[in-house]
Amino acid sequence: MACFADTPPCDSALFCSGPLLHAFQLSGLFNDSKTFVDAPLLPGVTPADVLGVFDALSPSQKANASVLHAIYLAHYDEPGSDLEAWLPPDWQPHPPLVAAVAARSPSYGAWAADLNALWHTLGRKVVADVEDRPDAHSLLYVPNGFVVPGGRFREWYNWDTFWILRGLLECGLTKTVAGMLENFGTMVETFGFVPNGGRRYYIDRSQPPLFALMVAEYYDATHDLGLVSTLFPLIAKEYGWWMTERVVTTSSGEMLNIYRPKVGMPRPEGYVEDLQHAQGMGPVDAACLYAQIAAGAETGWDFSTRWFATGSDISSICVSSLAPVDLNAFLFQTETTLARLATVLGRSSDAAKYAAAANRRAQAFDAFFWNEAAGQYVDYNVSAASQVQPPHSDFYVASMIPIWAGLASGNASRSAQIRDALQGLGVLDFAAGIPTSLATSGQQWDMPNAWAPMQFFSIYALEALGEASLATQLAKTWLASNYAAYNSTGLMWEKYNVLKFGKPGGGGEYTVATGFGWTNGVPPHSDFYVASMIPIWAGLASGNASRSAQIRDALQGLGVLDFAAGIPTSLATSGQQWDMPNAWAPMQFFSIYALEALGEASLATQLAKTWLASNYAAYNSTGLMWEKYNVLKFGKPGGGGEYTVATGFGWTNGVALALLRDYFT
Numbered sequence: 001m002a003c004f005a006d007t008p009p010c011d012s013a014l015f016c017s018g019p020l021l022h023a024f025q026l027s028g029l030f031n032d033s034k035t036f037v038d039a040p041l042l043p044g045v046t047p048a049d050v051l052g053v054f055d056a057l058s059p060s061q062k063a064n065a066s067v068l069h070a071i072y073l074a075h076y077d078e079p080g081s082d083l084e085a086w087l088p089p090d091w092q093p094h095p096p097l098v099a100a101v102a103a104r105s106p107s108y109g110a111w112a113a114d115l116n117a118l119w120h121t122l123g124r125k126v127v128a129d130v131e132d133r134p135d136a137h138s139l140l141y142v143p144n145g146f147v148v149p150g151g152r153f154r155e156w157y158n159w160d161t162f163w164i165l166r167g168l169l170e171c172g173l174t175k176t177v178a179g180m181l182e183n184f185g186t187m188v189e190t191f192g193f194v195p196n197g198g199r200r201y202y203i204d205r206s207q208p209p210l211f212a213l214m215v216a217e218y219y220d221a222t223h224d225l226g227l228v229s230t231l232f233p234l235i236a237k238e239y240g241w242w243m244t245e246r247v248v249t250t251s252s253g254e255m256l257n258i259y260r261p262k263v264g265m266p267r268p269e270g271y272v273e274d275l276q277h278a279q280g281m282g283p284v285d286a287a288c289l290y291a292q293i294a295a296g297a298e299t300g301w302d303f304s305t306r307w308f309a310t311g312s313d314i315s316s317i318c319v320s321s322l323a324p325v326d327l328n329a330f331l332f333q334t335e336t337t338l339a340r341l342a343t344v345l346g347r348s349s350d351a352a353k354y355a356a357a358a359n360r361r362a363q364a365f366d367a368f369f370w371n372e373a374a375g376q377y378v379d380y381n382v383s384a385a386s387q388v389q390p391p392h393s394d395f396y397v398a399s400m401i402p403i404w405a406g407l408a409s410g411n412a413s414r415s416a417q418i419r420d421a422l423q424g425l426g427v428l429d430f431a432a433g434i435p436t437s438l439a440t441s442g443q444q445w446d447m448p449n450a451w452a453p454m455q456f457f458s459i460y461a462l463e464a465l466g467e468a469s470l471a472t473q474l475a476k477t478w479l480a481s482n483y484a485a486y487n488s489t490g491l492m493w494e495k496y497n498v499l500k501f502g503k504p505g506g507g508g509e510y511t512v513a514t515g516f517g518w519t520n521g522v523p524p525h526s527d528f529y530v531a532s533m534i535p536i537w538a539g540l541a542s543g544n545a546s547r548s549a550q551i552r553d554a555l556q557g558l559g560v561l562d563f564a565a566g567i568p569t570s571l572a573t574s575g576q577q578w579d580m581p582n583a584w585a586p587m588q589f590f591s592i593y594a595l596e597a598l599g600e601a602s603l604a605t606q607l608a609k610t611w612l613a614s615n616y617a618a619y620n621s622t623g624l625m626w627e628k629y630n631v632l633k634f635g636k637p638g639g640g641g642e643y644t645v646a647t648g649f650g651w652t653n654g655v656a657l658a659l660l661r662d663y664f665t
Contacts, residue, residue, distance in 0.1 A: 003264060003288040004262045005264045005283065005287040006265070007262055008265050009202070009204040009263050009294070010200045012135070012200055013047065014041075014050065015138040015199075015200055015201055015268055016265075016268050020051060021271070022271075023054070024036050025268075025272055026272065027065045027068045027069075028065055029065055029069055033267075033269055033270050034079075034510075035079050036079075037199070037269055037271075038080060038199070039072075039078065039081075040081060040082045040129075040130075040136055041137070042075060042077050043129070045075050045136065046135070046136065047136065049075065050071070050075045053071055053075070054071065079154070082126065082127050082129060083139070084127055086123040086124050087119075087120055088123055088168075088173050088176040090174065090175040091171075093113075093116070095116060095170075096172070097112060097116075097171060098112045098113045111483055111486060115167070115492070116171050119168065119171065119173065119176075121150075122148050124145065124146060124147070124148050124155075124156075126139060126142055137200075138199045138200045138201055138268075140187070140198045140200060142156070142183035143179075144180065144183050145176070145179060146161075146183060147161075147164050147176070149494065152510060153197075155198035155199055156183070157196070158195065158197060158211075159210050159300050161184070161214065162210040162213060162214055162217075163452065163456065164180075165177050165180065165214050169217060169221045174222050174224075178222075178224070181227065181231060182227075184211055185231050188234040188235075188238050189234065191203055192238070192241045193206050193238045193242070194206060194207075194209075194238060196298065199269070204263045204294060205259075205261035205263070205294055206298055207300050208326065208330050209238065209239070209334055211234075211235050211238055212239065212337040213333060215227075215231050215232075216340065219344070232338075232341055235334075235341075236338060239331075239335070242334075243257075246259060250385070251385065252367075254364045254368065256328060256368065256380065256382060257323060257324075257328055258323050259295040259296075259319050259320060260291075260295055260320045261295055261298055263294045264288075264291055266278075266290055267290075267293065267294060267297065273509050274289075274290055274293055277293065277314050277315055278315070289317070292317040293317060295319035295320050298319075299327070302444075302445070302508075302509075303317070303443045303445060303508065303509075304396070304437060304444075304446050305393060305441045305443060305446055306393070306396050306437065306445070307319045308441075311392065311441070312392075314443075318383075321384075322379045322380065322382065323369075323379065323382050324379050325378060325379050325380070325402060326398040328364075328369065329377075329405040330401070332361045332365070332402075333406075335354045336354070338350070339351045339353075339354035339355040362407060365377070365402060368380045371387055372417075375420060376395070376421055377399045377402040377403070377407070379396075379398075392437070393437040393446070394425055395425050395427050397435065397457070400434075400458045400461040401457050403418060403461035404457045404458075404461040404464060408464065408465065415466060418465060419470075425438070426633050428470060428473075429632075429633040430450075430498040430499065430633070431564035431634075432502070432503075433478045433481060433496060433498050434454065434458045434498070435449070435450055435498045436451060444505065444509075446507070447498070448505065449495045449505035450496050450505065451494070452478075452494075455474065455478045459471045459474050462474065481501050481502050482496065484502025485503065485504060489504075497559075498632075499581075500559040503559050503562065528558050528570060528571050529570045530568065530587040533590050533591040533594040534590050536551060536594035537591075537593050541597065548598045552600055558571070561603060561607065564610075564631065564634045565629055565633065565634045566583035566610060566611045566614060566629060567607060568582070568631045569583060569584060576640055576641060577638065577639070577640040577641030580631070581631050582628045582629070582631070582640060583611075583628065583629050584638075584651075585611075585649075585651050585656070586655065588655060589655045589659075591607060592604045592608050592659065608659045608663045611659065612656060612663070612664075614635050616635075617634060617635025618636065620635075622637075624647040625647065625648060626645060626646070627645060627646045627651075
């Protein structure tokens with residue numbers, strides 16, 4: 001793996017490396033490492049002023065949080081104060097899309113109108129002081145307004161912008177999109193590539209390359225050859241950067257792309273976390289780890305077991321050893337897009353050059369990324385010169401991206417093989433979208449999280465396979481879960497939970513958008529065991545209205561009533577049969593009549609009907625009744641434990657008949 005000892009992310013002694021940054025990040029003053037490095041200096045304050053005050057402190061003062069806090073208050077402004085709210089000038093309250101959606105679904109039409117209104121709250125412009133005093137800010141200056149992801153992500157981000165632009169174009173904001181593309185062009189002129197995001201501490205790394213595709217989306221919406229002509233040399237320049245700075249050559253001479261930032265220090269925005277990950281390591285090993293963590297951030301998948309050699313241990317991260325299947329698919333799309341735009345611009349020699357590059361990469365995909373046995377595209381380990389045999393998950397959603405990119409198109413047998421593999425893995429059967437992986441690790445790019453971009457790729461991948469009905473089903477499932485979450489919270493979330501319909505996701509290094517902590521107060525194994533329903537069924541909460549309300553609120557807060565096929569035995573995924581994802585008929589019986597005892601007849605009825613519907617679906621497809629069922633996969637039997645799931649099945653039959661009597665007669 002590449003190691004770049006003592007190489008900082010940028011040359012700022014305030015925002016990227018050095019004793020001052022180290023002291024403030026370890027002071028305990030900030031809950032999030034990103035907070036300090038997003039704070040600009042106050043007007044009139046220079047970096048030399050702050051460094052001079054800090055350097056004059058004694059060692060004990062440099063470790064004193066109160067002393068550092070006083071320096072912070074005297075020299076720094078609020079994080080994000082160098083951005084101002086900005087309303088896109090071409091925004092309109094009622095774009096045609098809203099009326100078209102409302103004609104088919106009034107509720108979704110109102111939702112689309114609300115989403116269009118969100119451009120108000122997410123629009124930002126960099127203040128002039130960033131251009132005048134660049135060293136006083138971590139923010140990178142760009143001339144035009146832009147739209148940010150939201151939450152702690154105050155600035156623009158590279159690959160996020162692809163989907164933001166698509167949404168803006170759907171709402172008719174073509175001038176806004178043109179300005180954002182010009183901003184990215186400025187970044188390529190300055191750095192040779194579009195950085196990870198709009199901060200100085202991001203200029204050591206990029207993100208999945210979608211700039212060319214953004215320009216193509218704009219062209220398709222506007223046919224504005226003028227801007228395309230201006231930007232074409234810049235998207236070609238960025239492509240050249242990827243083909244020189246992020247490339248390896250195989251023993252057979254094929255060029256494959258990798259993620260490999262040249263940095264050997266902690267990420268400024270993840271400083272404390274990176275130091276913790278490197279605890280106990282020597283300086284060389286720590287520098288190697290920091291490089292790989294930065295590479296993980298460059299992937300956009302920060303973080304996932306996909307990159308780990310050992311379980312969920314981030315210290316085993318080895319991103320630069322891999323040629324990621326999605327990165328190489330994005331660059332295939334970049335090559336085909338450059339060829340297409342060159343043709344539109346009348347640049348025939350460029351068109352031929354990029355078309356040839358795309359053809360070579362398509363052949364490389366067959367040789368390096370296609371796994372015949374698995375029926376999937378998989379990452380290639382360039383260090384071991386072999387395909388990755390995933391130790392943690394049989395599926396990563398990145399395998400859908402080559403299909404979206406068109407690399408399986410025209411191959412009917414491969415398309416059928418991929419479809420069969422997806423259905424065999426059950427990844428299309430979840431309640432609220434397609435999961436990022438099947439590994440439960442606590443990392444945010446693993447189970448149970450689902451991310452909007454991955455749903456996008458998966459839906460259009462299914463279309464490319466000729467599976468229009470599966471694509472439509474996934475699109476409707478995803479939208480329904482998004483809408484349910486929006487309807488109950490008034491918020492759009494960065495990620496959602498595939499196991500809990502209408503619920504946000506979690507995990508990773510920061511709290512999901514509105515601040516729900518993923519580890520706060522979590523018991524060692526599970527927040528819930530279904531045995532807690534049995535005292536309620538037994539009548540021990542009867543007559544106590546406040547306790548009944550408290551229990552109901554706890555159940556709803558935990559989301560245990562939201563699963564696709566019953567109430568789970570626990571929320572712990574252990575491989576044991578009396579844990580997630582299994583649901584057992586006796587526990588459904590106790591839970592349904594416990595809900596009745598709480599006075600929650602509608603919830604009881606809903607659970608009874610959900611359970612019976614899943615039982616019936618399984619019976620209808622297999623002709624069997626099972627001892628346990630999978631709450632995550634409607635109509636599917638459970639598993640785990642010491643023996644193969646049994647059929648028959650006495651208590652399942654008895655519970656079903658009792659519920660049919662009480663809820664269907």
